[in-house]
């Protein structure tokens with residue numbers, strides 16, 4: 451087994467920071483030694499196999515991206531990152547664990563859907579991975595099967611109030627699944643948008659010839675998100691189910707979550723980098739020489755990017771600071787423009803929904819530290835510690851402490867990262883949704899369970915080294 455000493459850096463956790471050296475033995479952290487400790491010095495350095503100098507850098511727990519969709523069949527195609535390419539890109543960006551969504555599609559048995567996801571991921575991942583379970587067909591069989599999920603280490607499931615005819619659940623199905631959530635402790639994750647009402651608006655817009663990607667954002671109005679978020683909260687309140695609302699983009703949805711939390715309800719929310727930085731006007735409404743107004747298809751995702759004039763982005767940042775929102779995941783669901791997004795040329799409703807960001811979450815959120823929107827500790831909390839606690843991984847993941855997996859990122863605050871296709875881009879896409887973003891900061895070194903996977907701009911990971919992690923029940927409930 452290899453022993454490693456990460457020396458000279460500032461170790462940052464969700465609760466504080468301090469100069470400390472991190473001793474790793476094999477896959478685990480065995481000691482975090484304050485600098486100046488008697489154990490330190492040439493003896494210890496001489497005794498380890500490898501010394502990594504982190505002087506002037508932050509030493510943080512590896513990122514946990516709790517919302518990804520590798521290889522998801524969706525919108526008549528499939529997300530363009532495989533588990534192999536997607537986890538490799540994640541590693542480049544300092545993420546050492548993903549939680550992907552296994553799918554039970556309509557008419558399929560839940561455990562068959564889960565088995566199919568294991569099949570896709572096993573032997574292909576560069577970093578560790580867990581699963582949530584999408585329940586796309588809530589019926590008596592599915593409800594019974596959900597009893598077995600905790601033993602599988604899959605302790606959360608996602609329902610959709612959107613996408614009628616695909617993953618959609620009606621209120622009766624949601625109520626039953628939430629009763630199951632209450633009984634089992636499984637965390638209910640909710641895509642909160644009023645799908646049937648959105649479909650009416652989509653049909654009307656298309657009939658009026660409003661077919662550009664911009665109208666995706668018009669059809670999926672914030673009222674649709676606020677209403678569904680409120681409904682989900684009320685059904686959770688009634689049933690006692692713990693609720694986690696995914697990809698929150700509207701400030702009105704945040705208000706709903708904040709009010710429920712103030713009432714003491716077990717209600718949580720995540721947002722995603724795209725909602726913190728991008729907008730309806732600048733992105734969905736973009737045009738280019740190559741694609742004309744169809745350029746905006748690069749940013750078609752649901753919930754949609756919101757209007758810059760309504761100040762959703764400032765409210766989302768504020769909610770991250772005040773813990774009205776608990777964490778940031780990417781909802782990584784990439785599609786190429788050619789052969790995938792272009793299925794929706796002439797009809798925005800046929801554009802596969804999703805943006806690829808798994809590689810950039812840590813960097814993009816670090817800009818919140820640079821800009822003074824969040825503290826260094828909060829950066830670690832919303833990208834690693836809280837995802838770990840929310841989804842039953844804390845202790846093993848999400849912290850630099852003795853006994854934890856040695857998932858460690860050395861981040862250089864004086865470094866620089868230029869994001870864009872052909873630059874720092876390892877996701878399997880033909881464009882970047884983050885083209886031109888210049889990042890103050892740089893992911894220098896990444897260790898995944900003690901093994902260096904990124905070393906100073908070299909990829910050293912191996913597909914298959916990443917393991918499935920069985921998760922405990924959420925450690926975050928009030």
Ligand code: URP
Pocket residue numbers: 519641697750751752753781783803804805
């Ligand atoms: O646009 C999105 N979000 N695509 C992925 C599927 C989902 O709803 O999370």
Ligand code: ZN
Pocket residue numbers: 641696697752753
């Ligand atoms: Zn969703």
Ligand code: ZN
Pocket residue numbers: 517519781782783
């Ligand atoms: Zn998603």
Ligand code: ZN
Pocket residue numbers: 892893906907
């Ligand atoms: Zn580099």
